[in-house]
Amino acid sequence: MTGPLFPPTFRASLDQLFTWRRDVRHFRTDPVPEAVLTRLLETACLAPSVGLSEPWRFVRVEAPGRRAAIRENFARCNTDALTGHSGEDARRYATLKLAGLDDAPHQIAVFCDTNPAQGRGLGRGTMPETTVWSAVMAIHTFWLAATAEGVGLGWVSILEPDEVSRTLCMPPDWQFLAYLCVGYPAEQADTPELERRGWEQRNPARRRWIIR
Ligand SMILES: Cc1cc2nc3c(=O)[nH]c(=O)nc-3n(C[C@H](O)[C@H](O)[C@H](O)COP(=O)(O)O)c2cc1C
Known part of the structure; x- marks a missing residue:
């Protein structure tokens, strides 16, 4: 089969x-059409995964009570995070709106099934963390596809x-990501x-690589 050509344009x-x-922190409140959201989630599932295990689990959080519980969880953790900074840093940190939780019309929690039957364990014997990496790749795929739309x-x-997992009633094997x-x-x-x-700021040194 001949694959598609990707021209310079x-x-x-x-x-x-x-x-x-x-990474967007300021949102309009009008919803994204369902067809678009569905397409983006389906595109996310084209990500690579160890042993073709597809361990990502996307959870759309709709219930106002659950959203409020997540908001409270965030507020508490954000206050704790602030106490780790002092002076000018703290002032700067406080001015950053670290969550679009109040405005974003859609909220999606992503979990990783850390012990998926799918894939039959291939590739994760020595590095079980590869399941989590696979799920993170799906998030990145979603992110890029969303940007394109x-x-x-x-x-x-x-x-x-753990509190997020409890709020959303997730199984114990699903790790919140x-x-x-x-x-x-x-x-x-x-x-x-x-x-x-x-x-x-971005560090130019990170754009270099090491040769051994
Ligand atoms: C694993 C991960 C966790 C993140 N968590 C947060 C977060 O809790 N709050 C936040 O404001 N940004 C968070 N970000 C976004 C980063 O701050 C953001 O990606 C970074 O500043 C670079 O900006 P850019 O994504 O617009 O290029 C997270 C990003 C990643 C990859």
């Missing part, structure tokens, strides 16, 4: 996609994971918000 667009993919994603990890706020971004940018706000 496509590669140029792909570069733009990588450049403009952002003009949909923004904000990754929230300032949460107590990420809480994603999803919706149309209020603004677009080609640089990370943390860089624009002076918290951190």
Whole structure:
């Protein structure tokens, strides 16, 4: 079978996609059409996975009570995180809106089934953590596909994971990985918000590699 050709114009667009993919913290409140969300989740499932185990588990969080519980979990963890910083750092940290939890119309929790029957254990004997890596690749695939459709994603990890699992009544083998706020971004940018706000910047040294 002959595969598709990816012409230079496509590669140029792909570069733009990588450049403009952002962690979004400011969302419009209008919903993303269901057909688009479904397509993005299906695209996420094209990610590679160890032994073809497809260990990602996407959970759409809709119930207002559960959303409120996640919001409280975040507020508590965010307060704790703030106490780890002092002075100017604390001021900066406090001004960052670390979650689109209040505005994003969609919320998706992502778990990894750490002991999936699918894949029959292939490839994860010596490195069981490869199941988690596989699920993270699905998140990244979702992120890029969303960007291509003009949909923004904000990754929230300032949460107590066991509490998230309890709030969403998840099985014990499912490890919580990420809480994603999803919706149309209020603004677009080609640089990370943390860089624009002076918290951190990309380091050119990370764009070099080591030769042995
Ligand atoms: C594993 C992971 C966890 C993250 N958790 C948070 C978070 O809890 N709060 C937040 O504001 N951003 C979070 N982010 C987003 C990063 O801050 C963001 O990716 C980084 O600043 C670079 O910005 P960019 O994604 O727009 O390029 C997370 C990103 C990753 C990959």
